[in-house]
Amino acid sequence: MTTRSTELLRVAHARPGVTRAEAARLLGVGTGAATEIVARLVQASLLAEAPAAPSGSRGRPTMQLVPHPSGPLVLAAAITHEAWRIDVVELGGNTLTSVGGLHDGGGWDAVAAAVTAAVGELLTAYGDRLRAMGVSVPGTVSPELRLDASTSGWHDADLTALWAGPVFVAGNDATLAAAAETARGAALGATVALHLRIEGGLGGAVVDHGKVLVGARGAGGEFGHMPFGDPSIDCPCGARGCWGTAVDGTALARLLGRPAPPDPVTYARRVIAADSPAERAAVRQVAAALGRGIAGLVNGLDADLVTLGGIGVDLLAAAPAELDAAYRAGLMSVHRASPPPVRPAALGDDGPIAGAGEEAWSRLLPGLA
Ligand SMILES: [Zn+2]
Structure with a gap:
């Protein structure tokens, strides 16, 4: 056509x-x-x-x-450090079915096996209406669609094995969430939007005039590995003092004198919801580390809006004063008169999977009509 x-x-x-x-x-x-x-x-x-x-x-x-009731559908999948989910998405973005499960944070092969088994069941249910798949992953994706997620210990994982069909896209969770936030969420209309997402570690993306900067190797936006953290802390990426190690569930555990949790997101939400003085102090300290780093990025990028996803939303809600004070203190005076707003992402935890679905649809559409 x-x-x-x-x-x-x-x-x-x-x-x-x-x-x-x-x-x-x-x-x-x-x-x-x-x-x-x-x-x-x-x-x-x-x-x-x-x-x-x-x-x-x-x-x-x-x-x-x-x-159309028998029209094309895409699979939108999100794999996180703790779980996986696949949505069947129709034209317009509506989800028809959603399946998912937890994984034990172990090897990539077990996660990939669970996802491909679920894809097989959805193919049985929907047949050739399923035309494309988009996958969000918690790490960097090379142009050859290989995943590196250092915090989960997944290296050089072949994402193309998840889908046998012709249209397949995969991307970093924070990058996809940023794209979705710009298309249908809180960053609609921003000139330079910075999206930061804390899960196990911190990822992000910059959307410049509606265009997501992905980097030359697809590894752009790894702001969690900027050295805004404690230089004595080793990061799984191989560097020291990474910002991500100062703002996620492992940071809260370290401040509380506990071992690194295997489920950093669930753990962080539990600590943020707790009300002992020690836990509240740890949350305030981590929120301040987040605010300080955001200031550095706003200074560097001249962003006019910052959206937070994952645990960032919980930290903003739990310790807004500490986050804001550290943010303002770190801003150059040129930004301080009217600091770019820091807001929770409108799509919440669904940002990455929504972005994966959008990406799959935008690749599929030109081949359909
Ligand atoms: Zn690092």
Whole structure:
């Protein structure tokens, strides 16, 4: 089909429930041409039309563009240090089914086996409607789609083994969350948005005028490995004094004199929710370490908005004064008059999986129509 068909599908995806008339206006085509394109897409089982809710005005009911009941679907997957999840996502971003499970933080092979088994079951259920897969992972992804996640001990893992179909994309969790946050979340409209995500360690991404900076090798945004932390602490990445070791669950455990937890996210949330003086002091200290580092990045990048994901949201809620004081103290005076806001990510923990789904859809769409 034509580029206009692809553009119309893109509009239907980006604006779920858009009417045919609105889509025509957004594409800059006449209503006759739009009707023709929609008819072709309906014929190809890519799109369907449904009457919109009555607006109260007279005349023919407006038709909304909706996913075709037997149309294409993508798998959006998120693998974290503790768990995995796969969503079946239709055009427009709606999730039809979600499956997932915990893993013991052990070898990559066991995690990959659990994910491929689940993909196999979803293929049985949805058949060839499943056309693409996007995967979010907690580490860096090379152009050859190999994963390196030092905090989990996963090295050179072949992500392409997770999906046998033609359209497969994989990316770093913080990068995908940043993209989703810019497309549908709290960073919509920001000029330079900085997204930071604390899970096991800290990852991030910079979105410059809507474009995510991924780096030459796909390893951009590893802000957790900037030396903003304690220089006496070894990081699993091989460096010392990494910021990530000062702001995650392992940092809280160290401050409390406990061993590094195998489940740093669950552990951090437990400590943040606890109310003993020692735990509260540790949370305040970690929140200040987060605020100080954010200031360094805002100074370096001139970001106009900072969004936080993962444990960053919990730290911001638990110790906002300590985080803010450290942030402001670290800002250059040029930024201090009106500090760029630091906000929780609107998509919350769903940011990475939402980003994986968006990425899969954006790769799939041009090949469909
Ligand atoms: Zn490091």
